[in-house]
Amino acid sequence: MECAKAIMLTELGATQTLSDTPVETSGGPPVASGEVGQSGCQHEVPGSRVAFPARSTRYIRDPRRAGQAENGRRARGNGGEEPAATEKPGGIAARYRERSGLPRTKVDVVGLGLNATDTVLVVREFPALGGKERVALVSEQAGGQVATALVTCQRLGLRTRYIGKVGDDRAGRFQLTSLRREGVDVRYTRVVNRAFTQFGYIIVDQKTGERTVFWDRDARLAVRPSELAPEAIGSAKVVHLDGCDVEACLKLAGWARRSGLPVVADLDTVYKRVEKLFPHIDYLIASANFLPAVTGQDDPFRVLEYMAREYGVRAPGMTLGRDGALVLWQGRYVYSPGFVVETVDTTGAGDIFHGAFIYGLIADWEMGRTLDFSNAMAGLNCTALGARGGIATRAQAEALMRRGSRHVNPHYRTVASDKTQ
Template identity: 30%
Template sequence: MSSDSAVPFHRSPIIVGFGGACVDILAVVAAFPKPDDKIRSTNLKIQGGGNAANALTCAARLGLKPRIISKVANDTQGRAALEELEADGVDTSFFVVSKEGCTPFSYIIVDSQTKTRTCIFTAGYPPMIPEDLSRDSLLSALEGAKLVYFDGRMHETALFIAREAFCKNISILVDAERPREGLDELLTMTDYLVCSERFPQAWTEVASLSRALVSILLKLPKLKFVIATLGAKGSIMLEKCFDDGRQIEEVDVDSSLESLTKQTDDSIATPTCIPSSVTKFRAEGIGSVCGRLYVGTAEKIPPSELIDTTGAGDAFVGAVLYAICKNFSPGKMLPFASCVAAAKCKALGARSGLPYRRDPCLASFSL
């Protein structure tokens, strides 16, 4: 990491993350193989991976001071994973290192033709449990933290950490890829939710994405906003606003989302954000919530520059962590996160393309 990219730690907000840390073995192929095929890779990379580890690496490169809580084994892969995180400025002193067992790893097949990736994950052993983390160590990890992030994995330990953070009034952000065991309780303590496109409807069992976002805010009173990431289609954010007694128009949320989406300009390559006014969004059969709806576009990456989407969601989350700590408005946060995710997609692996704070692609955000 170059010295002009780093930010002095004493001026950097501290965040804590808990979740997956592993090793990724990425093989690039001309086209995804058919059953029983034998093919050759055109490129190979072995790199650190895992949702939490990737997101915190992104946040560190942008200028935060992340501490990670996770578990690896004392094997070649585990030692390499720790060294790589430390080189990027992530504090690994709260890692649990098992004397025996194996570190989690993923085989990732990157299809050059379709620009897709297929992940095959192998869990580590032994798994992390709450008893692996003493309360004294947890209190030390949370000291001075502005934000705690969870990727939804290892739910028993996640809840142990989250309950302590909640008691200390430390804000919590959750990245929800899909419904998981223990996630419901974790979400009751959550301030910020970033989720996959499929999660809102899967979790709420509501017919449309926009109505599902309304349902999420109604089910989780502590939540300040929910973002659904849509890949190349950008993102949608519903931010909760307080009804101060003014006469606020109530409108159908599906219609509002459709109207905002029509205002996006496909000819603009850089990420943009279209906001609504403060409105009472009504979801038929569910209820209404006072808030503001945002439609964020993704950066349009030329096909020749699109290399690998592995970890794009983690990069987006890492940028959101930075944006929250730096008090970005949603209108700045969504384009910023999309820009960071796009930079990642221009290199192989979840971390190779992650930008540093002084990267020219981030110059317009005045970091």
């Protein structure tokens, strides 16, 4: 998977000589000590322009510019760190904590699931089968469902811990470096000898922001239940899962339930025996296609009712692409339309949504506000390239919530209103 020593690409009309020497573009919050892309939910909103990723990105370019980039980062400084989500007295996280009797938190969120290193290729137009298209831009970025959700939480001021595996290759080192730089606790992340890190090749149509993904995951990266340690979640407020390694997710969710911790899940792939996980999930925000695939029902309202009735999911919900998100919460439907943004790349929108959702959950916001915030964060990420290219600040998301236009789906709004009355 090593990049070529020199590649000639045209970037918006300019010719560059590219190299395999990494240049990190960073900035943002201070760092503590130390996809999807390919498997995340699809949030498609039409758009046109290309923006460049802000962080967690390796541009493959002339190494002589690395020093200039580093000097620029030092001059800019760290920027403003997001204030941590403030719990209301008696809020949801506090209530779970009282029941659990666990020690004072050292991390807020523990996640078990996918990480990936994505190579993003931007083309002006996706070619027909058998056709050719010149690449306008290439970048290598860190991604993965749970890893990206945790980075979102970290950027918003929460403390996070990632449980997963990487290979002992360059892509694995890149992923670990990215997580450490963001401040994510990776003490329970294992490096697997002679394994290759999960990767994705993501082709982005510059005109629409639509992406097509080619990916693979080494079977040796699977997390086994025997490799988990209960102390990994002993200080958390929330546990986040993507269901990839089902048996490991079951074990972690069981520990969380017995400790009184809420379990959030981002499910969009029908893994074998994934239904065994449903009864252990409190907040299930699945992709639009996942729940119909596992229940055999197309109506989203009936699907959510089924998940609550048959599996006891406290808050079953689904993301709806540009139409936003729908959740069945405390016996009523909460529909939050998506925001209108100028889309560059939809990669990672679902991952960002879940990170923002967890932030709202810990802050004990109302469900409507939490969904609006999550949609705003997901939409803003679509305005830049890559799974983590456009992670916004809380202030930016709240500004979009106040002034942004919405993709209101009349059917969802009407039915949600009728069923709630």
